Amino acid sequence: MSHQPIGDYALISDCHTAALVSRAGSIDWLCVRRFDGPAVFGRLLDEAAGHWVIRPVGEADTSRRYLDGTMVLETTFHTATGDLTLVDAMALGDMERGHDIGAESPGLLLRKVSCTRGSVEVQLEYAPRPEYGLIKPLLMEADGLITARGGAHLLGLSPTVPLTIDGSTVRARFRLNDGEHACFALRQRHSWEPPPRLWSHTECEARLADTVEGWRTWSGLHQSYEGPWRELVHQSGRVLQALTFQPTGAIVAAPTTSLPETPGGERNWDYRYTWVRDASLTLEALWVAACPDEAYRFFGWVAGAVAAQIREGADLQIMFGVGGEHDLTERSLDHLSGWRGSRPVRVGNGAWNQRQLDVYGELLGAARRLVDVLGGLDPAARSFLVDAADAAAARWMEKDHGIWEVRGEPRQFLYSKLMCWVALDCAIELAAVLEAEHRVADWTATRHEIRRAILEQGWSDTAQAFTQAFGVDDLDASNLMMVIVGFLPGDDPRMRSTIHAIAERLTDERGLVYRYRSHDGLGGDEGTFLLCTFWLAEAQALAGELGAARATMESAVAFANDVGLLSEEVDPQTGELLGNFPQAFSHIGLVNAAWAISQAEEREAEQRQPARTDNGTAHRHAAMSLAAHLHTG
Numbered sequence: 001m002s003h004q005p006i007g008d009y010a011l012i013s014d015c016h017t018a019a020l021v022s023r024a025g026s027i028d029w030l031c032v033r034r035f036d037g038p039a040v041f042g043r044l045l046d047e048a049a050g051h052w053v054i055r056p057v058g059e060a061d062t063s064r065r066y067l068d069g070t071m072v073l074e075t076t077f078h079t080a081t082g083d084l085t086l087v088d089a090m091a092l093g094d095m096e097r098g099h100d101i102g103a104e105s106p107g108l109l110l111r112k113v114s115c116t117r118g119s120v121e122v123q124l125e126y127a128p129r130p131e132y133g134l135i136k137p138l139l140m141e142a143d144g145l146i147t148a149r150g151g152a153h154l155l156g157l158s159p160t161v162p163l164t165i166d167g168s169t170v171r172a173r174f175r176l177n178d179g180e181h182a183c184f185a186l187r188q189r190h191s192w193e194p195p196p197r198l199w200s201h202t203e204c205e206a207r208l209a210d211t212v213e214g215w216r217t218w219s220g221l222h223q224s225y226e227g228p229w230r231e232l233v234h235q236s237g238r239v240l241q242a243l244t245f246q247p248t249g250a251i252v253a254a255p256t257t258s259l260p261e262t263p264g265g266e267r268n269w270d271y272r273y274t275w276v277r278d279a280s281l282t283l284e285a286l287w288v289a290a291c292p293d294e295a296y297r298f299f300g301w302v303a304g305a306v307a308a309q310i311r312e313g314a315d316l317q318i319m320f321g322v323g324g325e326h327d328l329t330e331r332s333l334d335h336l337s338g339w340r341g342s343r344p345v346r347v348g349n350g351a352w353n354q355r356q357l358d359v360y361g362e363l364l365g366a367a368r369r370l371v372d373v374l375g376g377l378d379p380a381a382r383s384f385l386v387d388a389a390d391a392a393a394a395r396w397m398e399k400d401h402g403i404w405e406v407r408g409e410p411r412q413f414l415y416s417k418l419m420c421w422v423a424l425d426c427a428i429e430l431a432a433v434l435e436a437e438h439r440v441a442d443w444t445a446t447r448h449e450i451r452r453a454i455l456e457q458g459w460s461d462t463a464q465a466f467t468q469a470f471g472v473d474d475l476d477a478s479n480l481m482m483v484i485v486g487f488l489p490g491d492d493p494r495m496r497s498t499i500h501a502i503a504e505r506l507t508d509e510r511g512l513v514y515r516y517r518s519h520d521g522l523g524g525d526e527g528t529f530l531l532c533t534f535w536l537a538e539a540q541a542l543a544g545e546l547g548a549a550r551a552t553m554e555s556a557v558a559f560a561n562d563v564g565l566l567s568e569e570v571d572p573q574t575g576e577l578l579g580n581f582p583q584a585f586s587h588i589g590l591v592n593a594a595w596a597i598s599q600a601e602e603r604e605a606e607q608r609q610p611a612r613t614d615n616g617t618a619h620r621h622a623a624m625s626l627a628a629h630l631h632t633g
Contacts, residue, residue, distance in 0.1 A: 003340060004028065004044070006259055007561040007577040010064065010073050013242035014090035015102025018255035019109065020044060020581070021073055021088050023062050025055035032153050032188050033107055035245060035252045035322055036272040038131045040155065040188075045258060045345055046336040049133025052186070054113050056084050057121040057173065066235070066563055069223075070215035071242045072208075073563070082118025082178065086111065091207050092214040098221050101214045102246035107188040110208050114181035122182075124163070126170040128155055132333050132347075136168040145198045146170060149191070156196035158185040158204070183208075227598030229590070232557055235564035236587035240282050243584050245322035249297035250274035251282045252322060254568070254580035260342035261526040261569055261579050268342050270349045271580040273328060275319045276302065276359045277403070278584050280366035285591040299370075299377060302363070303384040310387040315395070316363070318356045319349065328352035355400040355410065360392035361419025364426035365485070371430060386436045389427035393446040396420035397453075402469075403478050404515055412470040414458040415478040421450040422485050454487070459494060465501035466494065474518040475506050477532035480539040484592075490543035499539050503548070507536075508572045511555035527569030527578045530556055534589025541596040546604060549597050557590065566590065 009020040009028070017037060020029040028043040028051050042049030060077035067074055072089040088111050093104030113122060128137055130151040137150035146163060148155040157163075160182045163172045176182065183204035187196035199207075218241065223234045244251045254271035261267035279298065305324040310316055317326060329352075332344035367385055396417055399410035424447040431437045457470040458479075468476035479498055482488050488495045506514045512528035513536050533556040540549035559570050559577065566586035568579030 005576055006339070006567055006579075006581050007565075009044075009565075009581060010066075010075075010561075010563045011071065011239065011242060011255065011565060011582055012073055012088050012090045013071055013255070014092055014105035014107075015242065015244055015246040016105045016107070017090070018242065019088075019090060020256070021075070023064065023075070024053065025075055025077070025086050026051050026053035027088070027109075029256060030109070031255070031272070032130075035243075035255050036270075038152075039133070040128050040130050040153065042129060042133045042336070044256065045339055046133055048129070049336060050127055050129030052111075052126045052128070054086055054111060054122065054124050054184075057123045060084070064563060066238075067212055068216070069219035069238075070212050071238055072212050072215065076116075077120070079118075079120055082120040083116045084120045084122065084176070085114045085116050087114075087208065089208055089211050092211045094207070094210060096214045097217040099218075101218050101241075102244070105246070108207065109186040109188075110204055110211070111184045111186075112181060112204065112208060113176065113183075115176035115178055117178055119175060119177045121173060121175050124161075124170070124172040124174075124184075126157060126163075127168065129168075130155075132336060132345075134335060139165045139168055139170060141165060143198060145195065147195050152191050154189045154191050154193065154195060156187045156189065156198075158187070158196075158199035160184070160201045160204075225595075227594060228601075229553070229557060229594045232560060232564055233591050233594050236590050237285075239565065239582055239587050240285065240584060243282075243582075245274070248301040248322060248324065250301060250320065250322040250324075251279040251298075251584060253278045253585065254583050256580045257347060258342065258345040259339055259567070259578070259580045262342075263340045263571070263578070264342055265525075266344070267526055268338065268344065268346055269351075269580070270330070270346050271583075272322075273319050273349060273352075274322055276316065277318065277356070277362045278588075280359075280362040281588050282584055285588045299367070299381050299385075303381040310384065310391055315355050315357075316359050316388060316391060317352065318354060318359050319352050326352075350407075351401070351405040354405060355398070356402060356405065357392070357395055357398065357400045357416040358403050358413075358419035360388050361422030361426070361485075363388055364392075364423045364430070365419075368426040368429055371433060382434050385430070386427070386434050386439065389423050389436075389439070389443060392420040392423035393443060396446070396450050408519075412457075413476075414454060414466060414469060415476065415481065417450055417454050417458070417470075418479075418482060418485065418487060421447055421454070421487060424450070425486075451487070455494075463501060465498040468516055468518060472518075474516060475502055476516045476518075477502055477506055477513050477529065477535060478515070480532070480535040483539050483542045484535065484596075490539070495539075496543055499536070499543055499545075503536060503540075503552075506532075510570075510572075510575070511552055512559075512570055512572075527571050529569055530559065530566055530583070530586040531568075531589040534586070534593040537593040538589075538596040541593070541600040544600065544604075546597065546600055549593075549600065553593055553597060556593075 008023045030041040031037040043051040056077045056079045060079045064075040075086045077084040091108035128148045135150040137148040146157040161174045163170050185199035257270035258268040328348045330348040330350040336345040338345045402413035424443045458466045460467045460473045463473045466479045468474040513532040515529045537549045537552040565582040567577035567581040568583040
């Protein structure tokens, strides 16, 4: 089993797939060609499932950072005899810049190790294990290139130092003196394709420099936020871009599978897919009208993936493969022991065919944020959004499995009702753009029905709060979204009471928030949720409770690792990061909470408050401008 702390990893990405690099210079996770492809390095989940380490021989103190404005990782090892710097990157396509980064990613992993002081002996161990560690490949050397064959893929390693093949593992020891460096390139191919060519030292350095420049041009187009937690907000933006499958615009929830919510427990899920919910909320935090390319791509992709289902009366499927695949049937990889013995290790996700009615609201919420570019959508995409609004209107009264994908019986979850209200609220506002003015009267009537039902059936006098589902007293952090989406203003007494109840009864001693504390049909407990903690900070800011908002925000961002990455959860006992990593939802929450606090502080400084309206329009419009400040491309 793997024992490495989840927070010890850093992410590198080419906007097609991603790798995780440990503080010890070991690549312990890399999936082939796509985020959801089979892993060729999988030591993250089992010691025998493959890795590639480059590090000094012996003891070393380690520091690391991303090169400014990039997702290119630099790890520095300080030893008794000298300093060693390791730069890791997933190569972007040649001369890709701005919006186009990742368009033609070559499936190339680059590693450059340099001695910057003294003299350091370096060790290298390259142990590819295709298909999640199931295969020990045949390694062969020809004309300097080391190929790994076995299974559906072929790997070609280009070294610039002598390497020794030992069975299915490559090893080397070499010394670098001050000013010397060595480069390595690992290229992925399908098994039926010709082997990749040997990459020279000069070519590796040139492509590495080109990748750095590509990321920096993207950051230059998109990142102008100058408020509190500026560096973490910018880093979160880059992480969200790194989790995007560029060919379709699909955004994965995380690049990993089966990192557990409880060590040793069964809450181990595959997050390498795109949830309509997560992707829509990512768009809200990441892209605006001034940067239409990604918005067109995403909405076009979603419309193509699911439009026919909605038109035929089926539910909007909640998640897909990054290429638009529908069937994500779940299976277990029984040969893997799991992170710290957390089994089963799962591939696929059994929630793919659940009913989750909230996705209509998140989808149309993203559309509203992008209203200035929607006029350029093709008729099929506009029709798809109209169908989504109609589906929300027709189904809001039905039971579902909710945002947290409970595996028990469907229920009348309040959050699902809320987001159906959002879907109609957005559709009404977008009616002219969607060429659906004739639907406004019906949508308006249904929106009013949903609002009345939530206010009458979602409130509990016992809990003094809006609750998880109609007719129960259990709290749920997702109800913080009531103020965030503008259903109620922050100064509404019921909203304030709900915020206070969650802050008092759903938080741990660190100030981190649990999703809920009710039984969900699964064994074991889970950690506190970083997204929910950011929601609390945002809700407190919108309620004018700035001191509490800042304290909650600081509690959450304190758990970002040394390179600014967040997982899904935090272990309430140890404070360790838990769950798949890095988690898009957590970074979305950070961005939105930082913006809400920034705007609330500006309002306080100007000694004025946003105008109160019945549907929270002022709050919603403040949130809408978030992306404009983050991204001006």
